[in-house]
Amino acid sequence: MEPLRVVTGIVAPLNRPNVDTDQIVPKQFLKRIERTGYGPAAFYDWRYLEDGSDNPEFVLNKPAYRGASILVTGKNFGCGSSREHAPWALLEYGFRVIIAPSFADIFNNNCLQNGILTITLPEEQVQELIRLAEEQPGMKLTVDLEQQEIRGDGIQIPFEVDEFKRFRLLNGLDDIGLTLQHEDAIAAYEQRRPEYLTYGK
Amino acid sequence: MAPKTMFEKIWDAHVVYEEPGKPTLIYVDLHLTHEVTSPQAFEGLRLAGRRVRRPDLTIATVDHAIPTWSRDLPVTDPIAATQLATLAANAREFGITFYDIRSPHQGIVHVIGPQLGYTQPGKVIVCGDSHTSTHGAFGAFALGIGTSEVEHVLATQTLPMMKPKTMEVRVEGTLPPGVTAKDIILGIIGRIGTAGGTGYVIEYTGEAIRSLSMEGRMTVCNMSIEAGARAGMIAPDETTFAYLRGRPHAPQGADFEKAVAAWRTLPSDPGAVYDRTVVIRADELEPYVTWGTNPGMVAPISGRVPQLDEFEPGPDRQSAERALEYMGLKPGTPIREIPIDRVFIGSCTNSRIEDLRAAAAIVRGHKVNPKVRAMVVPGSTGVKLQAEAEGLDQIFLDAGFEWREAGCSMCLGMNPDILAPGERCASTSNRNFEGRQGKGGRTHLVSPQMAAAAALAGHFVDVRELTKER
Ligand code: SF4
Numbered sequence: 001m002e003p004l005r006v007v008t009g010i011v012a013p014l015n016r017p018n019v020d021t022d023q024i025v026p027k028q029f030l031k032r033i034e035r036t037g038y039g040p041a042a043f044y045d046w047r048y049l050e051d052g053s054d055n056p057e058f059v060l061n062k063p064a065y066r067g068a069s070i071l072v073t074g075k076n077f078g079c080g081s082s083r084e085h086a087p088w089a090l091l092e093y094g095f096r097v098i099i100a101p102s103f104a105d106i107f108n109n110n111c112l113q114n115g116i117l118t119i120t121l122p123e124e125q126v127q128e129l130i131r132l133a134e135e136q137p138g139m140k141l142t143v144d145l146e147q148q149e150i151r152g153d154g155i156q157i158p159f160e161v162d163e164f165k166r167f168r169l170l171n172g173l174d175d176i177g178l179t180l181q182h183e184d185a186i187a188a189y190e191q192r193r194p195e196y197l198t199y200g201k
Numbered sequence: 202m203a204p205k206t207m208f209e210k211i212w213d214a215h216v217v218y219e220e221p222g223k224p225t226l227i228y229v230d231l232h233l234t235h236e237v238t239s240p241q242a243f244e245g246l247r248l249a250g251r252r253v254r255r256p257d258l259t260i261a262t263v264d265h266a267i268p269t270w271s272r273d274l275p276v277t278d279p280i281a282a283t284q285l286a287t288l289a290a291n292a293r294e295f296g297i298t299f300y301d302i303r304s305p306h307q308g309i310v311h312v313i314g315p316q317l318g319y320t321q322p323g324k325v326i327v328c329g330d331s332h333t334s335t336h337g338a339f340g341a342f343a344l345g346i347g348t349s350e351v352e353h354v355l356a357t358q359t360l361p362m363m364k365p366k367t368m369e370v371r372v373e374g375t376l377p378p379g380v381t382a383k384d385i386i387l388g389i390i391g392r393i394g395t396a397g398g399t400g401y402v403i404e405y406t407g408e409a410i411r412s413l414s415m416e417g418r419m420t421v422c423n424m425s426i427e428a429g430a431r432a433g434m435i436a437p438d439e440t441t442f443a444y445l446r447g448r449p450h451a452p453q454g455a456d457f458e459k460a461v462a463a464w465r466t467l468p469s470d471p472g473a474v475y476d477r478t479v480v481i482r483a484d485e486l487e488p489y490v491t492w493g494t495n496p497g498m499v500a501p502i503s504g505r506v507p508q509l510d511e512f513e514p515g516p517d518r519q520s521a522e523r524a525l526e527y528m529g530l531k532p533g534t535p536i537r538e539i540p541i542d543r544v545f546i547g548s549c550t551n552s553r554i555e556d557l558r559a560a561a562a563i564v565r566g567h568k569v570n571p572k573v574r575a576m577v578v579p580g581s582t583g584v585k586l587q588a589e590a591e592g593l594d595q596i597f598l599d600a601g602f603e604w605r606e607a608g609c610s611m612c613l614g615m616n617p618d619i620l621a622p623g624e625r626c627a628s629t630s631n632r633n634f635e636g637r638q639g640k641g642g643r644t645h646l647v648s649p650q651m652a653a654a655a656a657l658a659g660h661f662v663d664v665r666e667l668t669k670e671r
Binding site: 022030075162182189 | 214217218222223224226228230237238240241244249251254257265266278280281283284287318319321323324329330331345346347348349350352353356357358359361363365395396399400429431450451452453456457459460463464495516517519520523613614615632634635636637640
């Protein structure tokens, strides 16, 4: 996983609440056995027309938003299934930072596992960013995880992020490696595991 | 000692390691895997030269992508076939019990776990599938995880987690006739919203919950995730113990009695404090039908498709507007007048034997409306065999339903069972998202009884009136 310290990039606005993981990656793309190749599937049903060409109506297809690395969107983003294909697709599409009033739990975890920074801001602030990104297509922002601050032309917004999440993203640390440092504790737990949990096979 | 909630007891009993400010390492008692969310996890293990720490606590089956037509036919979709072969190879390589497509124990993970007795009170259960919350019906802490976490559990048998908050959802009083477990949970989501449970583990309590069968409790816990919750749970009691006794992977003989004694200590202590409590009166619940594109967009069968001005201006109204457009519905339309093209009885929410019995009781001696194509997909091969032994398959077939092999099927349409654009379906599954059952398909979530009744009538009907008339 790539460390994430400072991201400067185009801000793409997706002004919808409750964008679910079926929208982020429809199921027909879940049959692959690899972790890669999902970028073209991101927002598939909204993004393409019947004939497979780009849907000019879909906001992320507007030329000014091409190459965006920061997504600003509505509340409860990523609700629905546990498919990690959703953050895989968003990452491959180019997003490293997602800003929303709230995120679904499993999706939020999955983003962290893949080096995507999710930032929760109050609804009004998010709406303001969406408005700016819509009015000035191609607008860039800098998201600074070290300083915990979003910066841009006349914009300076501090954000909160869990200390351990920040540490992991800054260092690009893989969870399994961290946990295996506690292998002794796991073995010790296996010795004291409540007996009733070990009956039955 | 301070009184504890059931969740806190289970959490405390599973702490492997903790350090202030960091996620707690929690031990996992049961890890269920399936073909869609596991290949990349096994691949990760292989690349890192890691093994599965506890193959004895891990089981695998195929459910999501498999066809549900005859098991004698080959899987024709080459990509799905690769996924199935990959899981089989991974199970062999890492020494995991695998119920393959021809096993009598095959089925949707959340149906076979309980059915085979793997799911037990007090356990921490995970699976790379959001509806893992189903298993909480037994008084377990069961949660869905992503593929990186699947890999983590395979390698370490633990999961780092921030402790979620607790929410009690108390359903007081007795359930009116015709109102099912599905209606309880749709009613709850309609009230608290699809993000109402975010960050919480919900414990369902109250008389109406206590009176549910295990199947009904599983239906309620199954859809906890649709309220955004990390997990849902219900305290184990005599109903739970009776269900588990004698199941192949449940404790046997004297161990069973010892286990029951331990399970009895799990329910929340009197005076235990939840971070939030929601109280719902059972007698205010009705059979529900969703009208929109998330499970919180729900109306009683006696109601109407809402008017836009019933929503706050802003994101909620926009979202309702989009939903109505997608669903092809006019505000104010009585729910009963919504015609349907398809009926799907199945999914980990409502495909257990009791669900099929309830639907068959409505269908018996009647015919599916000629405009409707209806299908029943049992949740597991075990459920299918039992239903056939009880003659339920014949009731459905005589009425004109298709009777399928077990799998997820049209719940998510990863196999060939999908809706055509614009088709409208009464479905017993759990998600009515845009395109969930096929691009452009329109899903209305209902109970098995309501789905069965809609199949006969060709539009939604109030099952309460149906049972009165007959
Ligand atoms: S039946 Fe539907 S919700 Fe349940 S596990 Fe299968 S796809 Fe997921």
